[in-house]
Amino acid sequence: MHTFEFIRPTDSAAAIAAAAQSKTAQQGADVRFMGGGTTLIDLMKLDVETPARVLDINRLPFDKIELMPDGGLKIGATVRNSDLAYDPRVRRDYSVLSQAILQGASAQVRNMATVAGNLLQRTRCMYFRDTAMPCNKREPGSGCPAIADGNRTLAILGTSEHCIATNPSDMCVAMAALEAKIHVQGPKGARAIALGDFHLLPGNTPHRETVLEPGDLITHVTLPPPIAGSKQLYLKLRDRASYEFALASAAVVLTITSGMITRARIALGGVGTKPWRSPEAEAALTQKAASDTTFRHAAEAALRGAKPQSENGFKIELAKRCLTHALRTAAAS
Amino acid sequence: MSDDDPQSCPPDPTRRKFLLTTGSSVAASLVTAYVPALANSSAGEDDSAAAGATPTIEGAIPIILRINGKDHQLRIDPRTTLLDCIRETVALTGTKKGCDHGQCGACTVHVNGRRVLSCLNLALMNDGNEITTIEGLGTPEAMHPMQAAFVACDGYQCGYCTSGQIMSAVALLKEPCGPDDAAVKELMSGNICRCGAYANIVEAIQQVRKRA
Numbered sequence: 001m002h003t004f005e006f007i008r009p010t011d012s013a014a015a016i017a018a019a020a021q022s023k024t025a026q027q028g029a030d031v032r033f034m035g036g037g038t039t040l041i042d043l044m045k046l047d048v049e050t051p052a053r054v055l056d057i058n059r060l061p062f063d064k065i066e067l068m069p070d071g072g073l074k075i076g077a078t079v080r081n082s083d084l085a086y087d088p089r090v091r092r093d094y095s096v097l098s099q100a101i102l103q104g105a106s107a108q109v110r111n112m113a114t115v116a117g118n119l120l121q122r123t124r125c126m127y128f129r130d131t132a133m134p135c136n137k138r139e140p141g142s143g144c145p146a147i148a149d150g151n152r153t154l155a156i157l158g159t160s161e162h163c164i165a166t167n168p169s170d171m172c173v174a175m176a177a178l179e180a181k182i183h184v185q186g187p188k189g190a191r192a193i194a195l196g197d198f199h200l201l202p203g204n205t206p207h208r209e210t211v212l213e214p215g216d217l218i219t220h221v222t223l224p225p226p227i228a229g230s231k232q233l234y235l236k237l238r239d240r241a242s243y244e245f246a247l248a249s250a251a252v253v254l255t256i257t258s259g260m261i262t263r264a265r266i267a268l269g270g271v272g273t274k275p276w277r278s279p280e281a282e283a284a285l286t287q288k289a290a291s292d293t294t295f296r297h298a299a300e301a302a303l304r305g306a307k308p309q310s311e312n313g314f315k316i317e318l319a320k321r322c323l324t325h326a327l328r329t330a331a332a333s
Numbered sequence: 334m335s336d337d338d339p340q341s342c343p344p345d346p347t348r349r350k351f352l353l354t355t356g357s358s359v360a361a362s363l364v365t366a367y368v369p370a371l372a373n374s375s376a377g378e379d380d381s382a383a384a385g386a387t388p389t390i391e392g393a394i395p396i397i398l399r400i401n402g403k404d405h406q407l408r409i410d411p412r413t414t415l416l417d418c419i420r421e422t423v424a425l426t427g428t429k430k431g432c433d434h435g436q437c438g439a440c441t442v443h444v445n446g447r448r449v450l451s452c453l454n455l456a457l458m459n460d461g462n463e464i465t466t467i468e469g470l471g472t473p474e475a476m477h478p479m480q481a482a483f484v485a486c487d488g489y490q491c492g493y494c495t496s497g498q499i500m501s502a503v504a505l506l507k508e509p510c511g512p513d514d515a516a517v518k519e520l521m522s523g524n525i526c527r528c529g530a531y532a533n534i535v536e537a538i539q540q541v542r543k544r545a
Contacts, residue, residue, distance in 0.1 A: 001412045003392060003410070003411065003412060004411060004412070005411070006394065006411040006455070006457050034455075034458070036453075037453050037454055037455060037458070038435060038450070038453045041414065041452075041453045041454070041455065042434050042435055042453060045433065045434065054411070054455075056455075056457075056458055058458060082447075086509055105523070106438065106522055106523020106524075107448060107501070107504070107505070107508065107520050107521075107523055108435075108438060108441055108448050108449055108450045108501065108523045109435060109450065109453075109523065111447045111448060111449050112449050112450065112453065112454065241519075241522075242518070242519050242522035243522040243523055
């Protein structure tokens with residue numbers, strides 16, 4: 001691990017001012033905020049991340065989950081994943097989020113990992129994690145060996161000829177289906193970003209993963225007021241039963257009235273280069289009968305743009321079955 | 334080959350004694366050079382007092398770490414993980430280093446009563462935290478009920494993952510966990526056992542939960 005200066009800012013302004021000196025907030029950042037450390041320390045040990053300064057933000061006042069006047073939920077940036085998953089309001093009104101978090105990582109990691117850290121979780125692509133190998137995300141222009149080989153777990157949606165790395169988060173998939181907003185304070189003030197606009201597709205710049213700029217500090221995430229009577233489910237398929245990243249997952253939030261789907265929010269995990277909201281699947285479900293035929297049509301629509309690589313073609317059918325099964329189970333609940 | 338055969342090996346010392354003997358001679362030369370706090374760390378005194386007698390570490394930061402109810406005054410390199418600090422600086426070697434990347438759970442300790450992975454945690458982030466390691470849980474004479482249950486159920490083979498398993502299992506008692514074995518297995522999935530003692534580990538945990 002490269003050496004670094006360890007700083008514990010006393011307030012947000014100091015944290016933002018210190019981070020604003022970084023040349024980038026993306027891969028290669030020389031200043032990093034540290035939450036739980038479960039991603040960052042891991043990558044620093046591998047020399048994938050080499051910040052000169054680490055800002056410990058755990059003592060900043062972002063550790064609360066609060067009810068908002070509009071009935072929505074405000075979740076502080078340093079709220080631990082386990083505290084969020086076990087919060088009674090989340091379990092009752094946003095159960096897809098609780099389910100997604102509890103199907104991710106292990107109890108120890110969930111006790112450490114923060115909400116903001118989970119939003120910024122890095123890919124598990126083995127080439128990204130190995131500094132002996134080329135990787136356009138880690139070292140722009142060096143190439144993407146994953147496109148030729150070793151892509152079984154990698155993405156089939158949102159890829160480019162420069163990068164096919166999967167976004168590994170479960171939490172973000174549920175938040176995409178719940179239409180969460182990410183609140184950021186930066187050198188130019190505060191702003192809110194829809195979760196769907198927060199992560200970037202790799203395109204020609206896979207090293208740019210989010211819209212964050214130097215000095216941008218995630219302060220909290222908000223969830224809209226709960227949808228009364230909605231049926232929610234997170235289904236995750238993986239190589240082993242627990243403590244494993246998704247090969248395919250689906251977050252579904254459905255409102256069904258007299259057998260008719262009146263509202264659908266659908267997101268997929270394990271298959272996209274970012275948490276994959278599917279407006280195509282939502283359109284295929286809305287104002288349709290809640291039936292197996294409708295569910296399969298929605299799954300076909302969600303995966304229509306999928307591009308298989310040499311080893312991960314199975315993920316297309318797997319993701320379709322995952323979404324179909326999730327819809328059927330949620331509708332029957 | 335009989336014991337009085339001149340060609341036979343000398344009687345083996347116990348493995349633990351052997352490791353302690355060789356370990357301490359190696360550690361003495363390495364640790365005093367790089368980890369000035371070690372000399373006094375178990376004495377419960379001002380651990381930084383040793384720093385004057387040994388070379389200082391460039392960029393080291395003073396910190397008081399509270400481990401198993403005792404304050405340790407240390408000077409540590411910012412890169413030091415909580416795991417390395419516990420094992421190398423404070424010399425509590427019950428906590429094990431397995432993968433060092435958060436994938437095996439061998440390094441599980443409690444911070445403020447919750448289980449965490451000490452390998453993915455910087456020691457400096459724990460200023461003011463209450464840290465508990467396996468040494469703080471029980472002693473061979475007065476074992477924690479979970480330690481006793483692991484012994485009774487044979488919840489280990491080589492023992493390397495055991496302290497992490499037990500720290501996880503003790504924390505699990507206070508977490509929302511369904512009554513059946515499947516719920517225990519799910520919440521223990523962050524602790525890998527290469528010997529495959531899983532069935533007995535689950536049995537030990539269920540035994541303690543039933544008695545509670």
